[in-house]
Amino acid sequence: AQKVTQAQTEISVVEKEDVTLDCVYETRDTTYYLFWYKQPPSGELVFLIRRNSFDEQNEISGRYSWNFQKSTSSFNFTITASQVVDSAVYFCALTGDSSYKLIFGSGTRLLVRP
Amino acid sequence: EAGVAQSPRYKIIEKRQSVAFWCNPISGHATLYWYQQILGQGPKLLIQFQNNGVVDDSQLPKDRFSAERLKGVDSTLKIQPAKLEDSAVYLCASSLAGTERETQYFGPGTRLLVL
Numbered sequence: 001a002q003k004v005t006q007a008q009t010e011i012s013v014v015e016k017e018d019v020t021l022d023c024v025y026e027t028r029d030t031t032y033y034l035f036w037y038k039q040p041p042s043g044e045l046v047f048l049i050r051r052n053s054f055d056e057q058n059e060i061s062g063r064y065s066w067n068f069q070k071s072t073s074s075f076n077f078t079i080t081a082s083q084v085v086d087s088a089v090y091f092c093a094l095t096g097d098s099s100y101k102l103i104f105g106s107g108t109r110l111l112v113r114p
Numbered sequence: 115e116a117g118v119a120q121s122p123r124y125k126i127i128e129k130r131q132s133v134a135f136w137c138n139p140i141s142g143h144a145t146l147y148w149y150q151q152i153l154g155q156g157p158k159l160l161i162q163f164q165n166n167g168v169v170d171d172s173q174l175p176k177d178r179f180s181a182e183r184l185k186g187v188d189s190t191l192k193i194q195p196a197k198l199e200d201s202a203v204y205l206c207a208s209s210l211a212g213t214e215r216e217t218q219y220f221g222p223g224t225r226l227l228v229l
Contacts, residue, residue, distance in 0.1 A: 004156075033215055043203060045157070045220035052215065091156050101170065102147075102218055104156030 002027045004094050006105035013082055014113050021077045021090050021108045029053075029096030034068065034075045039089040039107070051075065082112045116141065118221030120206050126227045132194035135224045139187070139208030145169075146183055147218060148191050149205040157205055163189060196228045 003026040013019045025034065036048040049059065051068050059066045063080045079086055089107045119138040127133050139146045144165050149157035160179065162169040165186040174181070178197070183189040193200055203225050207218040 035217070037220070042222060043225065044222040045205065045207075047217050047219060050215075050217050093156070100162075100213060101159055104158075106154070106156050 002029070002032075002094050002096060002099065002101075002103045004092050004103055004105035006092055006108050008108045009106075010109040010111070012111045012113065015084060016081050017112075018078060018080050019082050019110065019112075021079075021092075021110065023075045023077065023092030023105060025073050025075065025092070025094050027094060027096050029098050032094060032096035035093040035095075035102070036066065036075075036077050037091045037093065039091060041088070045091070048077075079110075082110075084112050084114055086110060087112045118206055118208055118219055120204075120221040120224055122224055123222060124225050124227075126229065127196055129198055129228050130195040132192065133196055133226065134190050134192045135204050135206075135226075137189045137191070137206030137221060139189075139206070140219055142210070143208035143219075144186070144211055145209045145216075146189050147207040147209075148181055148189070149207065149220075151203040151205055151223070153202070160191070193226075196226075198228050201226055201228045 005024045032053045034051045037045045039045050056068050065078045067076045089109045091107045092105045093102050095102045121136050146163045148160045150160050151157040160174045161171040161181045163183040166183045181191045203223040205220050205223045207220045209216040209218045
């Protein structure tokens with residue numbers, strides 16, 4: 001069975017600090033896809049990134065970066081120089097070739113204080 | 115390009131009443147999903163449509179929940195009768211063809227409170 005664990009329930013940082021959100025996954029699939037979504041207070045889930053299991057290159061997009069490590073089954077998300085607008089709940093999710101169902105973690109609530 | 119549209123945004127009902135939610139996916143997306151998100155949890159898939167056919171409804175409580183996607187575009191999700199534990203955000207999402215490699219795009223959700 002597929003599973004996503006986000007052990008950090010809530011993180012609070014001061015603006016401009018760097019913060020890393022952890023994501024650990026379990027799957028027996030050879031081919032799988034990992035996602036990060038942001039859910040601001042408005043409620044909509046905003047897609048941030050998709051990574052397939054064959055691409056372990058780290059990715060950077062502006063202040064966002066992602067570290068995918070198959071050896072530890074982790075797909076961590078780092079925000080550099082956090083801003084108040086980054087305050088939201090962040091979800092890590094997984095799907096694979098044995099099931100098209102998108103499995104979400106329980107989310108990490110990030111609060112960035114001015 | 116317009117995103118996934120949902121209405122209403124908020125709904126408050128008494129238990130045992132019925133309620134319906136509407137979703138309009140991104141134009142051209144064949145696959146439509148309904149998720150339930152209980153406070154403090156990640157979204158959980160209720161039902162997946164491919165065009166107007168059901169692909170997966172294994173997590174849909176069929177004694178009280180129903181969904182349809184007539185003409186393969188818009189969809190409605192209905193709860194009848196509602197229970198207190200149905201209080202949640204109901205999210206609609208869509209993707210091009212429903213494969214595991216695709217990104218699902220979500221609407222703003224409908225927040226349901228059952229009193």
